Amino acid sequence: MRKLLAVILAGLMLLSLAACGDSGTKVDLRYDGEKTYGVEFYYPNNSDIEIYTEEDYAELNDNTEEYTFEISLYEDDDYEYSQNWAKENVSDSYQETEVAGFKGYSYSTASEYTLILPLEEVEEGTFRYIELELQIDGNAEETKNFFNENKDIQSIMNSFKYLGDVEE
Numbered sequence: 001m002r003k004l005l006a007v008i009l010a011g012l013m014l015l016s017l018a019a020c021g022d023s024g025t026k027v028d029l030r031y032d033g034e035k036t037y038g039v040e041f042y043y044p045n046n047s048d049i050e051i052y053t054e055e056d057y058a059e060l061n062d063n064t065e066e067y068t069f070e071i072s073l074y075e076d077d078d079y080e081y082s083q084n085w086a087k088e089n090v091s092d093s094y095q096e097t098e099v100a101g102f103k104g105y106s107y108s109t110a111s112e113y114t115l116i117l118p119l120e121e122v123e124e125g126t127f128r129y130i131e132l133e134l135q136i137d138g139n140a141e142e143t144k145n146f147f148n149e150n151k152d153i154q155s156i157m158n159s160f161k162y163l164g165d166v167e168e
Contacts, residue, residue, distance in 0.1 A: 023159065030166065031056045031073040037128055038163035039073060039119070047152045062152065067136040069153060079118055079127040086114075093140055100160040104129070108140035113147045119162045130160070 024042035031037050032055060043049050048064040056073040086094050086107045093108040097115060104117035113134040120128045134147045147153055 024155065025051075027051065027053060027058055029053065029056055029058060029071065029073055031075055031128070033075040035165050036167070037073075037075070037119075038166040039130060040159075040161050040163060041071075041156055042159040043156050044152050049152060060156070065136075065150070067134060067146070067150075069156070070131075070133045070135070072131045072133075073128070074131065075122065075126065075128045077125045077127075079116070079129050080125065082116060093144065099157050102130075102160070102162070106144075108144045110140060111135055111137060111143060113140075113143040115147075117160075120164070132157075 024044045026040060026042050029039045043051060043060060048062050050061045050063070052059045052061075058071040060069040060071075061067075062069075083105055086105060090107040090109065093106075095106050097104055097106045097117075099115065099117060102117040102119065104115065106113065106115040108114075115132040116129055117132075118127045118129045122128055134143060134153065136143055136146055138146070
């Protein structure tokens with residue numbers, strides 16, 4: 001009986017998702033290095049988010065909830081250095097994190113929550129990675145909690161897709 005109920009509920013959830021059909025507005029970012037790689041994500045249409053993008057950078061501002069969310073792409077040998085820096089200098093808030101299948105790390109400072117997710121190691125010690133920074137007024141714990149609880153930010157985070165090498 002429980003299995004049947006679980007199957008019925010799963011089917012209803014799929015139907016409700018199909019009925020929604022609106023995954024938001026797609027944003028493509030490209031990092032132009034030795035090879036060009038891409039990331040895409042969606043932000044909710046029904047939010048108060050204003051977005052500004054460049055090739056490898058996006059800034060999302062929500063004037064209602066008063067936060068700025070920055071997304072940057074990198075390809076360099078700083079990933080491991082940055083991770084070690086975070087472990088040593090912000091160890092009280094350093095945390096191993098997984099988002100959308102990518103395992104990285106995060107840390108908080110007074111008004112900023114930073115999440116860094118490696119996408120791919122392209123050669124020994126050189127990583128493609130994405131850095132996400134949330135800026136709000138508040139202390140480190142409030143900033144981290146806001147990041148983890150805000151439905152628009154979580155929707156964006158869960159929609160991330162690494163595209164790998166792409167044509168320009």
